[in-house]
Amino acid sequence: MNIEVTPLSPTFGAEVRGVDLNDHLSDTTLQNLGHYYREYRVLLFRGQDLSTDSYVSFARHWGTPRIDVFTEKNVPGYGELMQVGNVGPILSQTTQRNSASFWHTDCAAEKNPDSCTMLYCIKAPHTGGETFLADMQAAYCGLPAELRSKADQLEVRHCYSGTQPIVGGRETWEGRLEPYDEETELNLPKPTLRSLVREHSLTGNKGLYSPAGSICDVMNMDRTEADRLIRRIKLHAISQPYTYGHKYARGDLLMWDNTATMHCAGRVGMVEQAGARLLYRVSPLGLPSMSKVSGLGT
Numbered sequence: 001m002n003i004e005v006t007p008l009s010p011t012f013g014a015e016v017r018g019v020d021l022n023d024h025l026s027d028t029t030l031q032n033l034g035h036y037y038r039e040y041r042v043l044l045f046r047g048q049d050l051s052t053d054s055y056v057s058f059a060r061h062w063g064t065p066r067i068d069v070f071t072e073k074n075v076p077g078y079g080e081l082m083q084v085g086n087v088g089p090i091l092s093q094t095t096q097r098n099s100a101s102f103w104h105t106d107c108a109a110e111k112n113p114d115s116c117t118m119l120y121c122i123k124a125p126h127t128g129g130e131t132f133l134a135d136m137q138a139a140y141c142g143l144p145a146e147l148r149s150k151a152d153q154l155e156v157r158h159c160y161s162g163t164q165p166i167v168g169g170r171e172t173w174e175g176r177l178e179p180y181d182e183e184t185e186l187n188l189p190k191p192t193l194r195s196l197v198r199e200h201s202l203t204g205n206k207g208l209y210s211p212a213g214s215i216c217d218v219m220n221m222d223r224t225e226a227d228r229l230i231r232r233i234k235l236h237a238i239s240q241p242y243t244y245g246h247k248y249a250r251g252d253l254l255m256w257d258n259t260a261t262m263h264c265a266g267r268v269g270m271v272e273q274a275g276a277r278l279l280y281r282v283s284p285l286g287l288p289s290m291s292k293v294s295g296l297g298t
Contacts, residue, residue: 001018001019001026001029002018003016003017003018003019003029003032004016004017004018005017005036005040007040008040008042008044008244008246009135009243009244010241011135011137011138011241011242012040012041012042012133012135012137012138012244012260012261013040013041013042013043013044013133013135013244014036014039014040014042014043014044015043015044015045015046016033016036016043016044016045017046019033019045020048021045021048021050021054021055021058021253022048022049022050022051022054025058025061030061030293031293033293034288034293037062037116037255037257037288037293038202038203041135041137041256041257041260041261042133042244042254042255042256042257042261043254043255043256044246044252044253044254044255045252045253045254045255046249046251046252047251047252048120048251048252048253049251050120050253052075052078052081052280055081055118055120055253055280055282056078056080056081056282059080059118059282059284060284061288061293062116062118062255062284062288062293063114063115063116063284063285063286063287063288064284064285064286065080065081065282065283065284065285066080066107066110066115066282066283066284066285067079067080068082069187069188070082072090073090073091073096075280080282081280081281081282082280082281082282083278083279083280083281084100084119084265084277084278084279084280084281085097085123085125085129085268085276085277085278085279086125086129086268086269086270086271086274086276086277086278087123087271087276087277087278091278092270092271095175095176095177097268097270097277098175098265098267098268099175099177100175100263100264100265101174101175101264101265101266101267102161102170102174102175102212102213102264103134103174103212103213103234103238103262103263103264104161104210104212104213104214104262104263104264105209105210105213105214105258105261105262105263106258106263106283107258107283107285108158108192108209108210108213108214108258109158109159109160109188109189109190109191109192109214110189110192110285111189111192112285112286113192113194113198113209113258113259114201114258114259114285114286114287115258115259115283115284115285115286116255116256116257116258116283116284116288117255117256117258117263117281117282117283118253118254118255118281118282118283118284119131119252119253119254119255119279119280119281120252120253120279120280121248121249121250121251121252121253121254121278121279122250122278122279122280123250123275123276123277123278124247124248124249124250124252124275124276124277125248125268125274125275125276125277126274126275127268127269127273127274127275128266128267128268128269128274128277129248129265129266129267129268129274129277130245130246130247130248130265130266131245131246131248131254131263131264131265131266132243132244132245132246132263132264132265132266133243133244133245133246133256133261133262133263134237134238134242134243134261134262134263135242135243135244135260135261136207136208136209136210136211136237136242136260136261136262137200137205137206137207137208137260138241138242139207139208139236139237139239139242140197140206140207140208141206142236142241142242143233143236147232147233147236150229151196151197151208151233152197154195154196154197154218154219154221155193155194155195155196155218155219155220156193156194156195156196156215156217156218156219156230157191157192157193157215157216157217157218157219158191158192158193158194158210158214158215158216159191159214159216160185160188160189160214161177161213161214162177163185163188163216164191164216165216166212166213166214166215166216167215167216167217167218167223167226167227167230168211168212168215168226168227168230168231168233168234169227169231174264175267191216191217193219194209195209196208196209196211196233197209198259200259200260201259201287202287205260207259207260208233208237209259210262211230211233211234211237211262212230212234212237212238212262213262215230218230237262238262238264245266248277248279258283
């Protein structure tokens with residue numbers, strides 16, 4: 001198998017060509033993909049024609065898929081797959097189709113922050129609905145020295161987005177979430193304390209960890225100062241040098257390392273205005289489940 005890799009941006013992300021994810025992937029191919037995943041943090045596979053089973057099978061190489069509490073969005077028969085977009089009675093609601101239109105990190109409130117997110121495009125709109133990603137390792141390296149020194153010392157508490165006021169707030173263009181009902185909130189992850197700067201579990205490279213979207217408290221800092229500092233770090237992290245925006249085409253599979261990136265969904269209108277947007281999302285948790293993918297010990 002002849003794999004070609006083309007960078008998507010100056011600091012992170014790569015398009016991978018020459019791989020049909022429907023195929024049985026050899027150990028060598030999986031190990032190569034694991035290497036590219038560690039190096040680029042975001043991988044794009046275009047022109048895939050995946051069966052649902054093939055998609056789930058590929059995802060399981062990277063970890064055990066997370067089962068979300070929002071079962072009304074599941075792909076029928078697949079508890080690990082969530083539908084996102086603007087198709088159907090639930091997703092056509094503004095708060096649902098644009099519920100990820102703010103900068104955040106998936107699974108930030110989970111006990112184990114290591115996770116991957118994959119989106120497979122079934123239908124692509126002609127307007128809006130992009131996924132924007134930000135490189136948290138490059139953003140950390142690019143912080144002014146005094147700000148990087150402060151970030152190195154910060155411990156923050158992450159909560160599930162929408163359950164508590166977020167430190168640093170949201171920009172006017174970012175989406176708003178409706179409050180969850182009491183029963184749903186009881187099933188969501190509890191707030192988790194972690195460092196704002198973390199070493200990557202596989203590479204050891206330092207990066208910011210989720211400086212937007214889920215921080216509900218900064219330890220040993222009053223709220224006014226915390227809001228000001230976290231928003232400054234956030235705006236730095238999502239500035240142009242560190243971001244990549246992906247416009248979907250049918251058959252695209254986009255995957256990213258949540259411990260080294262943040263992301264934001266571009267807003268999309270109803271089907272009548274924007275065209276249909278439908279993606280299947282899966283979030284493998286933990287480190288890649290096979291040594292031949294993660295490259296551990298190689």
